[in-house]
Amino acid sequence: MPSEDRKKSRVTLLDVARRANVSRATASLVIRKSPLVGAETRSRVEEAMRELGYVYNMGAARLRAERSHTVGVIVPNLTNPFFAELLGGIEAVIDAAGMVVILANSGDLVDRQDMVMRRMREHGVDGVILCPAAGTEREFLTRLLEWDLPLVQALRHITDEVDYAGVDYAAGMHQAVDYLASLGHERIAFAVHGPIHSAYNERIEGFCDAMRSRGLSAERIVRIPYQTAEIPRSAQLLFEQTEKPTAVICFNDVIALGLSAGLHDLGFKVGENFSLVGFDDVTDAETMRPRLTSVSTAPVAIGENAAKLLIERLEEPTRSPRKIVKQPKLHIRQSCVPVPKFAL
Amino acid sequence: MPSEDRKKSRVTLLDVARRANVSRATASLVIRKSPLVGAETRSRVEEAMRELGYVYNMGAARLRAERSHTVGVIVPNLTNPFFAELLGGIEAVIDAAGMVVILANSGDLVDRQDMVMRRMREHGVDGVILCPAAGTEREFLTRLLEWDLPLVQALRHITDEVDYAGVDYAAGMHQAVDYLASLGHERIAFAVHGPIHSAYNERIEGFCDAMRSRGLSAERIVRIPYQTAEIPRSAQLLFEQTEKPTAVICFNDVIALGLSAGLHDLGFKVGENFSLVGFDDVTDAETMRPRLTSVSTAPVAIGENAAKLLIERLEEPTRSPRKIVKQPKLHIRQSCVPVPKFAL
DNA sequence: CCCTTAATTTAGATCGATCTAAAAACTTTC
DNA sequence: GAAAGTTTTTAGATCGATCTAAATTAAGGG
Structure with missing residues (x-):
């Protein structure tokens, strides 16, 4: 139990080198697992490191070498x-x-x-x-x-x-639209929110593209509040147009969860008389009732x-x-x- | 537009110092906002830094000083x-x-x-x-x-x-138990899962303590699987004892969400003929239906x-x-x- | 046994900042 | 205008590793 005078100094490579009777340079090579160093020397240095409780100083290394890890x-x-x-x-x-x-x-x-x-x-x-x-x-x-x-x-x-x-967000939207279309849906809404960036635009375009290529109207794009707590009561926004949708695709599962609740409050039964598709497929999708159909983005x-x-x-x-x-x-x-x- | 030969070298404090006609030491003082340096000199150095696009090298600083930020x-x-x-x-x-x-x-x-x-x-x-x-x-x-x-x-x-x-997990458990007791519940289960650590034990103890101090049995502690997807179908575990519970407190909201689904599958109506309390109060609590009563841990x-x-x-x-x-x-x-x- | 080649080891400079202690420049005071 | 006191500035050592280039040792060949 070597109770060194740990007053101030940390254990440095030089200490290790001295203990193992080699030079600083050799000790350095050992650390970096260089093949240049002899087997016997290597183990001697490694033991010295262990005995002294040496910890590598990444900061010092970074200064000289280029990588900071x-x-x-x-x-x-x-x-x-x-x-x-x-x-x-x-x-x-x-x-x-x-x-x-x-x-x-x-x-x-x-x-x-x-x-x-x-x-x-x-x-x-x-x-x-x-x-x-x-x-x-x-x-x-x-x-x-x-x-x-x-x-x-x-x-x-x-x-x-x-x-x-x-x-490939666009492909994800296509899958959602195709699936709903295969179930006979024609009036499909897209509920979105949040800041506008490439992932946002790609989803919008994917939606419009998929809808139009089937001759369906892509005009039911509804912006929902970004505050999670406000999403449920914004479900009504879906029905403010003349021709009401029979299904909604959500920008992400946060919206899906919220709208699911909001639709319930409005008297709809999701999975019975209304359809809803999420996006992201987070873990909650499985534990919702009804279980949420969602585009998985992993x-x-x-x-x-x-x-x-x-x-x-x-x-x-x-x-x-x-x-x-x-x-x-x-x-x-x-x-x-x-x-x-x-x-x- | 000084197109320096940026072959390899990064801009260093020495470069800045030379440009501003001061020493390395002075430039260093400027960076660290030392009051020792004169106003005119300071702004000269700051301008040089700007012109050269200098970035501080935290790694080098850390080596000499003690803090790495x-x-x-x-x-x-x-x-x-x-x-x-x-x-x-x-x-x-x-x-x-x-x-x-x-x-x-x-x-x-x-x-x-x-x-x-x-x-x-x-x-x-x-x-x-x-x-x-x-x-x-x-x-x-x-x-x-x-x-x-x-x-x-x-x-x-x-x-x-x-x-x-x-x-204070124990206090949280007390609140949950007190609330359920005030609604007349006596057979209250506690659904837990996951690795065992202090936060786990504290909650268990809080539960037992709160139950016993009201003369209620604290034996309905049920271990649920850790895999989120398996939680719903483990709801039945709650009812394997002779005297079935009328309410359940959950170790966290992940369990609450899952059990809520599982109870639904078993024909229960949470918030109508069965009571459920979550723990953590994550954002989902608000968007669940029924809205989840939960102990907020922020x-x-x-x-x-x-x-x-x-x-x-x-x-x-x-x-x-x-x-x-x-x-x-x-x-x-x-x-x-x-x-x-x-x-x- | 000496010479060449290969395998190890090393001294010393170096990375880019900070620190110490002392010098230089500037004020005040008498 | 010199001495004393401030305020600014600076040279040079230093942190703990890596790199370069050269020295040392071991191995192989004739």
């Missing part, structure tokens, strides 16, 4: 479980690669995003996974590129010049993809930008029914 | 929205203090927690907010203390020797408290450990009804 992740929001799951996927892969995540929240505000990004640079991150705030300009990303900061955009697509991991997998892209980019900084766009999958449960023959 | 946060899980909100609260306060969060996921496994903690130390974090994995030993925490690593335990309480931010606020505790501790490393224990609040909605006079 640190990755920045910027999300617009943490209370939405969707982003939390995305973050989970990222963290798992980054961690497995021996790196560490520095987290920041942009609040979906470009100014905050600016300052958060600067802080990331100050901390010397090796790269950044960015879920761009609504209104992010293409120049913002290309500038980072010029600064040689490896970058991946996640979920929201700003420019082809930067790696991207996301979902946020954890997207996070993993984003992290993998970044790691590849770190290894090969100059390769041309890549995209990984996941295909979503419609998860059919109980919230949709065929449109009644002479209904409404 | 970095805080480690270790959570057991990221897919549970509860922890995501906690994290959100932490991030906001840490960010406002000019520091940055390094995130890690222990998966509620002590081995992973060990290695994650080591990584935090390697990265030289100024302090750590730890939500201890189930089974964490008191020695694990005290050892960190000996290493002079400022530490805060969040949500789960292991030892009084370390700062703590959490909720995870965001707990996160903020934890971060504040850590910041105070950084400023005053030797002060004695403090606790901030939030009082939960029962949020009454629609999922409970008085027990029918001659029911069941």
Whole structure:
């Protein structure tokens, strides 16, 4: 039990080297698992490290070498479980690669995003996974590129010049529309909310496209409040038009959950006389009653993809930008029914 | 438009100093907003920084000074929205203090927690907010203390020797029991799941305590599967005893959501002929039907408290450990009804 | 046994900031 | 105008690792 005088100094590589009777340089090689060092020496150094309770000083290493083993992740929001799951996927892969995540929240505000990004640079991150705030300009990303900061955009697509991991939202909307159409629905509403960004537009376009290609009207796009608590009582907005819808597709499951409640309050029975499709397929979809039919976007997998892209980019900084766009999958449960023959 | 030969070198403090015709030391003082430097000189340096597009190198600074402006946060899980909100609260306060969060996921496994903690130390974090994995030993925490690593335990309480931010779970259980008792319920079940840790035990004890002090049986504690998807069909477990309960308190809202669905499947009508109380009061509580009565634990606020505790501790490393224990609040909605006079 | 080649080990400079202690510039005071 | 006291500025050492280039040791060949 060596009770060193731990007054002030931490154990340094030099201490280890002395203890093992080698030079600082050799000790350094051992840490980095270089094959250059002899087996016997290696184990001697390793033991010294153990005896002294040495901890690697990443900060010092980073100063000299270039890598900090640190990755920045910027999300617009943490209370939405969707982003939390995305973050989970990222963290798992980054961690497995021996790196560490520095987290920041942009609040979906470009100014905050600016300052958060600067802080990331100050901390010397090796790269950044960015879920761009609504209104992010293409120049913002290309500038980072010029600064040689490896970058991946996640979920929201700003420019082809930067790696991207996301979902084919348009295809997801097509699946939802196709399914409802197959049940005979023609008057289908689309309930949306939140800040406007690429993922938003892509979904809108996907919806319009799918509807029009079947000769259906894509005009029933209804904007719902962003406050979760207000969603239920906004269900009535769906019925303010002359020709009332028989089904609604939701921008995400948060809306689906809220509208489901609101429709119930209005006397509708979802899954019996009204149909509802969610988007994201979070865990609640299974525990709702009726079980929610939802387009699955698998946020954890997207996070993993984003992290993998970044790691590849770190290894090969100059390769041309890549995209990984996941295909979503419609998860059919109980919230949709065929449109009644002479209904409404 | 100075198109420097940006071949390899980044802009350093020395570059700035030269440009402004001062020494490296002076430039350093300007960055750190020292009052020692003259007004005219200061603005000259600041302009040079702007012109050259200088970014502070935190890593280099940390090596010499002691602070890294970095805080480690270790959570057991990221897919549970509860922890995501906690994290959100932490991030906001840490960010406002000019520091940055390094995130890690222990998966509620002590081995992973060990290695994650080591990584935090390697990265030289100024302090750590730890939500201890189930089974964490008191020695694990005290050892960190000996290493002079400022530490805060969040949500789960292991030892009084370390700062703590959490909720008074026992009081929450009392509120739930009191409320149900006031509606005439006597046979009240408690549905639990998940790994066993202080927050778990505290809730169990709170329940037993509250029940016994009213002369009621506290034996209806039912363990439910941890997989979210399996919760609904485990509702029947509640009724396997001879004297069937008329109400159930849930360990958290995830269970409440699942059981609500399962009870529905069994033909019960929650809020009409059966009562159900949740715990945590996440956003879904409001959008469920019937609206879920739930004990509110406000995870965001707990996160903020934890971060504040850590910041105070950084400023005053030797002060004695403090606790901030939030009082939960029962949020009454629609999922409970008085027990029918001659029911069941 | 010496020479070449390969395998290990090392001294010393270096990364970009901060710190200490002292010098330089500027005021005041007598 | 010199001494004393302030206010600003600075040279040079330093933090703890990595890198380069060279030194040392071991192995193989004739």
